[in-house]
Amino acid sequence: MAISTYLANVWSATEFGDPELSGYAEKQLCRDTRFGIQAMAGLSLLMQICVAVLILTRGLDNIYLSTNLLFGLLSLHVLISAAFLKDVRTLHVLGMAFLVIGALCLTILAHRSGELHVGMMATAVMLFVAIPLVPWALREAIVVVGLAYALLTISLVVVPGRFTPESLWVFQLLIAGAAVIAFFVTARNTSIRRQDLRARFELESAHNDMEILSMQDHLTGAWNRRYLSEKFPEFAKFCLDQKKVMHVAILDIDDFKGINDEFGHHFGDKILMNVADIFVRLLGNRGRLIRLGGDEFQIIYCGDGLDGLIETAIADLQRAFAEAGLASKRIVSLSAGIVSSEPGQFPDIEALYKAADQALYQEKHKRPAKLDQTNPLARTGTWKL
Secondary structure, three states: OOHHHHHHHHOOOOOOOOHHHHHHHHHHHHHHHHHHHHHHHHHHHHHHHHHHHHHHHHOOOHHHHHHHHHHHHHHHHHHHHHHHOOOHHHHHHHHHHHHHHHHHHHHHHHHHHOOOOHHHHHHHHHHHHOHHHOOOOHHHHHHHHHHHHHHHHHHHHOOOOOOOHHHHHHHHHHHHHHHHHHHHHHHHHHHHHHHHHHHHHHHHHHHHHHHHHHOEOOOOOOEOHHHHHHHHHHHHHHHHHOOOOEEEEEEEEOOHHHHHHHHOHHHHHHHHHHHHHHHHHHHOOOEEEEEEEOOEEEEEEEOOOHHHHHHHHHHHHHHHHHHHOOOOOOOOEEEEEEEEOOOOOOOOHHHHHHHHHHHHHHHHOOOHHHHHHHOOOOEEEEEEO
């Protein structure tokens, strides 16, 4: 792989050229970034506690304790704040601010003590080594390393003679080496992370596609009973949240067995596919068409206008049948039983199905008087196709 191609690949962890994949990556990285920042802050807090114990037991100067306390409070603040942030870019800014302020605390301590001892140098190196704990890409790593490096370098050399040249050179070599290591590890982690995200996205997409296929009727493309049993609560909650009434309709093609016997199953399949295609198109996101089996379909619909939608579907079916030459072979009719849920109540799919099925049965046997007594919200209809 060419260097330019490799750098382009590790420059960003969320930009893939595919909006759907990029959105998936950003969602996953938000969680990982939060964990990384909390791990970095938690380790820092633990280290500050250990340093505080050492300072108190060894009786060191209070300037070490005050700086240690400041950085410990900052670590605790970042640890808590990261838990409430939901945006990956905001988390990036929090992590960058934490490292830069950590570098600032280190330089303040160096100036107040007037020396760059081994402990300070080791702490500075640890700041850079901690950078790969957060799933930054090379772009973010360059920013945070550049800011921390510039702050550490400029603030220590701005006062001539404060520190010995030897200590400054050793310090520069240590943090430069740590920065190079941070860049290398970050780039490698980003490359691996991008491959992992792409593989997980493709695997989950394939799984979702297979799940959708398992919920679809293979002939008509309508949903099947499994979809109804698994997704109905979600659809019902949506209706309830929108403060809309749910309607359930049972559709049945009259004498479908006779149609198959007279013209063959191929003719019957064409009728089923036409019915499904037109109803699915008209229902859109407002409803779902489920093939219950044979020539029986169920509609679950949220909101007003189902009766008008069925009338429109019948007109489209009549036109489609005429264009396909199906209407000239035999009279085909469609009957329906339709019921509505009580406003403001979570729909009971079993009760609605039974009521709609009974309404359909009564429509086929023409018993309107009994229908009115069983369910005042039920209505029926039969249409010639």
